[in-house]
Amino acid sequence: MSLIGKSPARPDALDKVTGGKGYPVNVRLPGMLHGKLLRSPYPHARIRRIDTSAAAKLPGVKAVLTPADVPRRKFTPVYFVPADAGSMVQDMVIMSDTVRFAGQPVAAVAATSLRIAEEALALIEVEYEELPAIFDPEAAMQPGAPVLHAHAPNNVAVNPSMGFGDLERGFAEADHIFEGVYQSHRVHTCYMEPRVCVVDCDSQGRYTVHSSMQHLFGLRQKLAYALEIPESDVRVVKPPYIGGGFGGKLDLGYIEPVAALLSRRAGRPVRIEQMRYEDFISTARHPIKVYLKTGVKKDGTFTARYSRSILDTGAHATHGAEVINVHGAFGLLMTYRCPNAKWEGYTVYTNNMIGGGYRGYGSPQACFAAESQIDEICEKLGLDPIEFRRRNAWRQGEAHPVIPGLKLDSYGFEECLARGAERIGWKSRRKANSGSGTRRRGIGFACQPLWVSGCVGFPDIYEHSGAIVKLNPDGTADLATAAMDLGSGQITTLCQIAAEELGLPMEAVRMVQNADTTTVPFDAPSHASRVTYSAGGAVRAAATVARERLLKVAGIMLEASPEDLTVADGRVSVRGAPASRSLSVAEVAQRAESPFVQHGAQGPVPTTLEEKGTIIGLSSQAPKGNPSPAAVAFVEVEVDTETGQVDVLRAVYAHDLGRLIHPQGAEGQVEGGFQQGMGYALMENLQFDPDSGTCLTGDFLDYKIPTAMEMPRDIQSVFVETNEPTGPFGAKSLSEPCITVPAPAIANAIYNAIGVRIHELPITPEKILAALGKI
Amino acid sequence: MQKLITLQVNGERHELAVEPDESLLQVLRNRLELVGPKKGCDSGGCGCCSVHVDGRVAYSCMMYAVGAEGREITTIEGIGSPATGLHRLQQAFIDAGAVQCGYCTCGIIMAAKQLLDTVKQPSEDQIRLAIAGNLCRCTGYAKIVDAIKLAAAQT
Ligand code: FES
Ligand code: FES
Numbered sequence: 001m002s003l004i005g006k007s008p009a010r011p012d013a014l015d016k017v018t019g020g021k022g023y024p025v026n027v028r029l030p031g032m033l034h035g036k037l038l039r040s041p042y043p044h045a046r047i048r049r050i051d052t053s054a055a056a057k058l059p060g061v062k063a064v065l066t067p068a069d070v071p072r073r074k075f076t077p078v079y080f081v082p083a084d085a086g087s088m089v090q091d092m093v094i095m096s097d098t099v100r101f102a103g104q105p106v107a108a109v110a111a112t113s114l115r116i117a118e119e120a121l122a123l124i125e126v127e128y129e130e131l132p133a134i135f136d137p138e139a140a141m142q143p144g145a146p147v148l149h150a151h152a153p154n155n156v157a158v159n160p161s162m163g164f165g166d167l168e169r170g171f172a173e174a175d176h177i178f179e180g181v182y183q184s185h186r187v188h189t190c191y192m193e194p195r196v197c198v199v200d201c202d203s204q205g206r207y208t209v210h211s212s213m214q215h216l217f218g219l220r221q222k223l224a225y226a227l228e229i230p231e232s233d234v235r236v237v238k239p240p241y242i243g244g245g246f247g248g249k250l251d252l253g254y255i256e257p258v259a260a261l262l263s264r265r266a267g268r269p270v271r272i273e274q275m276r277y278e279d280f281i282s283t284a285r286h287p288i289k290v291y292l293k294t295g296v297k298k299d300g301t302f303t304a305r306y307s308r309s310i311l312d313t314g315a316h317a318t319h320g321a322e323v324i325n326v327h328g329a330f331g332l333l334m335t336y337r338c339p340n341a342k343w344e345g346y347t348v349y350t351n352n353m354i355g356g357g358y359r360g361y362g363s364p365q366a367c368f369a370a371e372s373q374i375d376e377i378c379e380k381l382g383l384d385p386i387e388f389r390r391r392n393a394w395r396q397g398e399a400h401p402v403i404p405g406l407k408l409d410s411y412g413f414e415e416c417l418a419r420g421a422e423r424i425g426w427k428s429r430r431k432a433n434s435g436s437g438t439r440r441r442g443i444g445f446a447c448q449p450l451w452v453s454g455c456v457g458f459p460d461i462y463e464h465s466g467a468i469v470k471l472n473p474d475g476t477a478d479l480a481t482a483a484m485d486l487g488s489g490q491i492t493t494l495c496q497i498a499a500e501e502l503g504l505p506m507e508a509v510r511m512v513q514n515a516d517t518t519t520v521p522f523d524a525p526s527h528a529s530r531v532t533y534s535a536g537g538a539v540r541a542a543a544t545v546a547r548e549r550l551l552k553v554a555g556i557m558l559e560a561s562p563e564d565l566t567v568a569d570g571r572v573s574v575r576g577a578p579a580s581r582s583l584s585v586a587e588v589a590q591r592a593e594s595p596f597v598q599h600g601a602q603g604p605v606p607t608t609l610e611e612k613g614t615i616i617g618l619s620s621q622a623p624k625g626n627p628s629p630a631a632v633a634f635v636e637v638e639v640d641t642e643t644g645q646v647d648v649l650r651a652v653y654a655h656d657l658g659r660l661i662h663p664q665g666a667e668g669q670v671e672g673g674f675q676q677g678m679g680y681a682l683m684e685n686l687q688f689d690p691d692s693g694t695c696l697t698g699d700f701l702d703y704k705i706p707t708a709m710e711m712p713r714d715i716q717s718v719f720v721e722t723n724e725p726t727g728p729f730g731a732k733s734l735s736e737p738c739i740t741v742p743a744p745a746i747a748n749a750i751y752n753a754i755g756v757r758i759h760e761l762p763i764t765p766e767k768i769l770a771a772l773g774k775i
Numbered sequence: 776m777q778k779l780i781t782l783q784v785n786g787e788r789h790e791l792a793v794e795p796d797e798s799l800l801q802v803l804r805n806r807l808e809l810v811g812p813k814k815g816c817d818s819g820g821c822g823c824c825s826v827h828v829d830g831r832v833a834y835s836c837m838m839y840a841v842g843a844e845g846r847e848i849t850t851i852e853g854i855g856s857p858a859t860g861l862h863r864l865q866q867a868f869i870d871a872g873a874v875q876c877g878y879c880t881c882g883i884i885m886a887a888k889q890l891l892d893t894v895k896q897p898s899e900d901q902i903r904l905a906i907a908g909n910l911c912r913c914t915g916y917a918k919i920v921d922a923i924k925l926a927a928a929q930t
Contacts, residue, residue, distance in 0.1 A: 009869050016877030017865040017884065018856050019811035026810045115794070190912045192815045192823055192878035243813070243878030244912055276816040487876025487913045664872035664918075671915030672875065700820025700910060708903040708916040715917055 002568065003496050004729045007664035008506040010492045012241050012485065022240030022513070024212040025273065027198045033062055035262050035272040036117035037105040037254060038124055043351040043693030044133040044146065045099040047106060047126060054123040055109055060116035063265035064124075065108040065258060070094040071228045077252035077318055078357075079218025079525050083225035085460040087325075089157050089317035091149055094226050094257040099128070100148050100315035101353050102693040103281040105254045110262040110270045133693055137312040137348035138289070148315065148349040155349040157317035160325055162333055163342030170304025170340025174295025178377050182290045182369035183760040186312075186686040187679070189358050190705055191486075193243020194279050199259040200269035206233045207260050214245045215525030216482045218462075220517045222252035227260060237516045238482060245486035246676070247357030248283040250527055251318060277698030283356025284686055286323055287312045290332070290369035296377060300388040302338035307369070309345045311362075314352040321347055322461075323355070323362040331366020334401040335449045336392035351693055353686075357527065359673070360740045363448060364680060368761060371446035371744035376757060379432065385748075386417055386426065389447055396722075401450065403457035406625050410722035410732065412656030413449050413630035419718045420445065420654035424634035433755025438642045441649070442753025445634040446744035453733035454530030456626035463530070465538035466521025466620035468512075469498055469546045473593055475570055475586030477502055477546070480512035482523035483535040488735060489665040490531045494539045496661060497728050501543035502550070503567030504585060521620040529733035532661060534623040536728035545617030553611050554588045589615055624726040631655040631737035633674070635712075637749040641772060644765030646682055646750060650714035655737060659730030660719050666734055670717040673738025678712075679705045681743035685762050780844045784809070785853030793840045800824045800835035803850060811851035811881040815910070822909030825882035826850045832889040834908075851881035854888060864888055864926045871922035875913035883909045887923045895930055897923070 015022060052064045076088040084090060095105055107124050111117040132146040139145055140155040147153055171177060197211035207227075213219050216236045224231040242249070255272040263270040274282065288311045295304035309327060313320025324345040333343045360367075378385040393413050400406035421427075429443040455461035468480040479498050485491045495509040502509070512520075523535060551562040554572040558565070564575050573582035591598060591607060592615050598605045634652040639645070653670045660666055683704045687696045697703040723730040743761060751757050756771040769775045777792040784807060793802055800817070803809045803826070815823030817836045824836040827849040855862035864884050867873070874880050883906055890897055890905035897905070902923045903916070911919060 007872065010872070010874060012877070013869040013874040014857065014861075016874050016880050017851075017868050018861070019809070019852050020813070020877050020881060021810055023810075023813075023878065025813070190910075192813070192821065192876065192910065192912055194814070242876065244876040246912070273814075276818065276820075487878075489875065668872055668875055668914055668918055671917040672911075672913045673915070675915040676912070699818045700816050701818065705910060705912065707907045707910065708920065709907045711916050713899065715915060 003500045003506055005660050005663065007662050008496065010489060011495060011511065012491050023193055023243050024210050024239045025193055025196045025243070027210040029198060029200055029269040032198065032269040032271050033110040033112060033266055034114040034117050035108055035110045035259050035270045036114065036121055037258065038107040038121045039103045040099040040106050041102060042099055042128055042130055043102040044131040045128040046131060047097040047099065048129050049127040050107055051125040052107060055120040058116060058120050058123060060112040061109055061120045062112065062268065063110040063262045065095065065261055067095045067097040067106065070261060071226065073226065073228050075222060075226050077222055078322065079215040079222065079250050080455070080462050080527060081460045083222050087460040088321045091316050092318065101351055103353065103695065104315065105258065108258045108262060110266050133351040135350050135352055135690070135693060137310050137350050140348050140350050141346065148351065152349060157313055157347045157349055158321045158324065159346055160328065161342070161344040162328060165340030167304055167306055167340050167342050171295045174303045175298045176381065177293065177295050178373060179293045180373050180376065181759060182292065182372060184288050184365040184368055185761050186284045186287050187684045188280055188284050188686055188703065189246035189248030191244030191246060191248050194274045194276065195249060195253050195255060195282060196273040197256050197259050198269055198271040199256060199263045201260060201263040205264065207235065209234060209236045209256060210239065211256055212239070212242045213249045214484050214486060214527060215250065216484065216517050217522050218525055219252060219256065223256055223260060226252065226257045235516050235518055237514055238484065240513045241485045241487065243487070245526070246359045247361065247527060250357035250525060253282060277695065280686060280698050280703065281353045281695050284353060285358035285364065286320055286355035288327060288365035290366065292369050292373050294373060294377065298381070300381065300383045300391055302336060302392050303340065305338045305341040307332045307343045311345065311347045312350050312352060313347045314350055314354040316354045317347060318354055319357050320355050327362025327366045329402055330450060330452065331363045332370055335370060337394055338392065352688065359676065360736045363736065363740045364743060367446060367448055367740045368744045368747065372747050372759065375748045375751065386421055390414055390417060393449060400628065403626055408628060410627060410658055410724040411630065412720040412722040415720045416630055416632045416654035416656055419720065420632045420634045420652050423652045423716060423718055424636065426634070429752065432752050435753065439638055439640055440753040441636060441638050442749045442751065443634065443636050444745050444748030444752050445632055446741045446748060448631045448737040448740045450628045450630060451737050452528055452626055452628065453533035454623055454626050455528050456623060462524040463534065464620065464622040465523045465535040467539040467542040468520060469542040469617045471546060471550065471585065471589040471615040473586060473590040475584055475589060476508045476510060477504060478512050479509055479539065480515045480520050481535060481539060482515065482520045483531050484526040486526050488669060489662060490526060490535070492665060493532050493661050494536060497536050497539050498543045500729065501540050502547055504570050508570060529735040533627070533727055533732050536731060537623050538619045538621055540728045541619035541621055542617040545619065546615055549615045549617070550585065550588055553592050553615065554583055556608060556611055557583060557588065557591055627658065627724045627726060627732040629656050629658070629732050629734065629737065631741055633741035633745040635742065635745045635749045637746060637753055639750055639753045639768065641754060644768035646763065646768070648678055648712045648746060650712050652716045652718060653738065654718035654720060655734060656720040656722050657734045658724035658727045658732035659721050661729065661731050666719060667717045669734050670738050671715050673735065674715055674742055675706050675711060677739045677742025678746065680761065681746040682762055778841055780841055782840065782843060782848060783846070784848045785850060795841055797840050798836050799838040799840045799843045802840040803835060809850050809852050813878055813881065815878065822882045822886065823879055825885040825909065827885060827889065830892065832886050851884060863929050864891065867922040867926035871918050871925050873914060873918040873922035879909060879911040883911065883919060891927055896927055
């Protein structure tokens with residue numbers, strides 16, 4: 001293999017360093033109007049009356065929309081499931097006359113300029129009937145609490161549970177039982193490109209959509225469903241790239257259907273770009289309160305694990321209906337071996353903003369709880385936390401604990417533990433709180449022992465991919481797929497996989513720009529750490545088809561059997577024959593598309609019927625499995641006991657990714673994931689006024705994310721290559737655990753430094769000082 | 776009431792009628808179609824809109840276009856392009872793998888350029904401080920710092 005494991009330059013980088021024209025935020029169409037949403041100041045209210053007459057009369061206003069003007073069909077906006085999926089809750093409409101969170105859109109306008117649109121919004125009169133609001137999910141479950149949706153009288157949207165074994169017996173067999181409560185908070189993905197769309201309704205009532213999103217086909221389907229039109233009447237254009245997503249662009253927003261309806265009314269394209277404060281209330285990682293009860297033997301063997309999770313989903317269920325399951329299954333129930341376990345989840349409506357998708361999808365909240373508690377158990381029982389986890393770990397070759405029918409064919413968890421420990425210098429770690437002075441150092445770690453490379457085994461979730469690989473007469477190949485590049489390098493790895501399979505240099509494979517839902521096969525979203533494994537598998541399969549055709553044509557030209565041919569570095573040659581008996585891929589591709597007599601350097605050459613036909617490969621397939629990566633993060637922190645400030649000094653992140661395709665890109669995932677995980681642990685927090693429910697952290701001055709100053713200077717990636725048999729060139733996934741493990745690792749390191757355990761994120765200086773008894 | 780102004784951007788003069796409250800970022804993006812400066816927040820918090828004004832880095836979202844009259848504006852488009860050749864920082868960002876989604880990239884390169892214009896061999900502290908006004912959500916900054924070091928080493 002010549003390209004796998006190397007780090008060729010990203011094909012999209014040159015464009016991005018010289019201006020970056022390809023973002024959806026740059027899309028401009030002739031005659032385009034600017035849309036703007038009017039948002040409710042109240043968290044819970046009924047709209048009595050809306051008067052838009054003054055706004056409609058303002059010169060330059062071309063369309064106005066109110067809840068009375070939108071289709072009433074209820075849907076789930078989540079891209080990766082069918083809009084009517086039974087596992088989800090269909091509780092959204094495009095614009096409702098009941099307001100359930102502060103900032104919910106209640107009307108919209110489209111005008112010839114943004115300035116006029118803003119003026120028009122100020123002219124819309126809305127009469128609200130305020131309703132009592134509820135912001136605490138546990139209070140919302142109590143009888144007598146305000147009810148948000150008629151279908152959920154106790155405000156519980158979904159209430160899944162899972163378990164196995166005999167919990168009572170498990171606790172009876174335990175030598176020790178530990179109980180704890182762990183609270184996580186609401187954070188934003190902070191993609192840098194705002195959510196933005198341009199929707200154009202043509203004279204036939206068909207829509208062309210440009211949007212900053214993570215899933216072409218999900219957007220097509222959800223938009224069509226919400227608008228109550230056939231799916232084929234929506235064409236979604238694939239942007240060359242978008243400015244980040246991290247799960248925050250994994251659902252139909254308010255903006256796309258509103259822009260579509262405004263465009264239909266105005267007969268012109270409509271663009272809506274969210275302001276940053278609108279983005280902050282559009283999507284968030286859900287706060288989850290986890291009650292954990294764990295039984296262990298003296299030696300640290302689990303005998304019983306029970307957990308209950310209360311997830312605050314805000315005004316609508318959307319992702320909250322699925323996040324709770326991933327959180328329970330992959331975060332709490334199945335991470336380690338335990339014979340008796342049970343988990344119950346509650347996804348609860350409140351008048352808070354709607355939660356969304358965010359890298360890790362429920363696992364960061366679970367990992368914080370479970371990995372904090374394991375360290376508490378070890379501290380109490382005097383056990384080595386690495387040995388504890390190893391004792392309870394799954395082993396390679398075992399049946400997959402979550403997905404029936406799969407095995408842990410490649411599983412390098414223990415190697416991650418061992419190599420990470422070695423790299424951070426675990427042996428030099430001191431006993432908790434054994435330092436002196438006001439600046440105390442500590443080392444800690446946390447694990448995500450089991451994760452996914454897609455969603456095989458989840459009955460309602462799409463999990464297939466497709467690709468088209470087409471050879472050009474100059475020896476290059478076009479690769480078309482619906483898989484979006486959110487920034488994490490999908491264009492690069494997919495081109496690399498195609499080039500490797502076709503025996504072409506990296507530069508010879510190019511991702512098709514502006515493909516759309518009419519020209520490429522269906523693909524599940526860029527989410528769930530799935531693209532390298534699942535879309536990579538589909539790309540490889542399409543490239544294999546093209547390669548077979550290439551060798552067939554070359555075989556005729558070289559008078560050799562295709563089995564005797566190899567292709568490498570852009571040349572097809574006969575195994576064992578002199579180099580002169582070879583052809584460039586370009587020559588073969590030209591022959592395949594040539595007229596019946598081909599005129600070349602050797603003069604006219606007659607060609608055969610079998611040679612005719614563009615060399616092209618197509619795939620559309622579900623992946624073979626859902627192999628589980630594993631991850632461990634070790635960190636060293638320094639805590640200032642006078643100020644409560646925590647500095648993360650260094651981090652070592654070990655991950656079993658099957659096979660490393662692009663080392664530089666993989667390290668980038670780790671380093672960026674650590675930034676998000678560290679921000680989650682220490683500083684990021686979406687905050688709301690307790691009375692009005694309005695967002696208090698609506699810009700980056702109030703919502704703090706780590707800058708280059710706060711980040712540790714030393715972040716090391718340790719990649720464990722277990723070579724997954726079903727993965728493209730052995731690969732499985734990377735992205736999400738990078739963000740899951742830092743928070744509990746930091747919490748455990750803080751304990752090691754100062755002997756103080758914080759059970760509630762984020763771990764702010766105030767909480768540390770309070771725990772030290774200093775304030 | 777629109778106001779007629781003359782802007783000097785990337786060495787070219789532009790006569791423009793702008794609203795008095797239009798930001799420099801809006802004018803660059805919407806009127807001059809220079810999309811290198813990006814809007815990430817429009818409130819001085821992310822640095823995606825960074826440009827040079829008289830050789831010093833500035834958030835173009837926080838500056839009125841009328842206030843930029845008579846000053847020399849430089850955007851990423853003015854420091855290097857595939858046609859004119861890349862600035863060494865642009866090449867270093869590609870080589871070091873400092874670009875992921877890229878939405879922050881143009882702003883960060885402009886911030887880094889001011890540093891390299893004034894300090895030939897900056898320390899890591901200086902590099903991190905120079906880009907502390909720019910947020911990146913993809914990279915964790917590690918490869919961005921590497922890229923700036925790489926570019927500095929090429930002088
Ligand atoms: S857009 Fe100017 S600082 Fe964010
Ligand atoms: S590369 Fe995406 S924000 Fe920096």
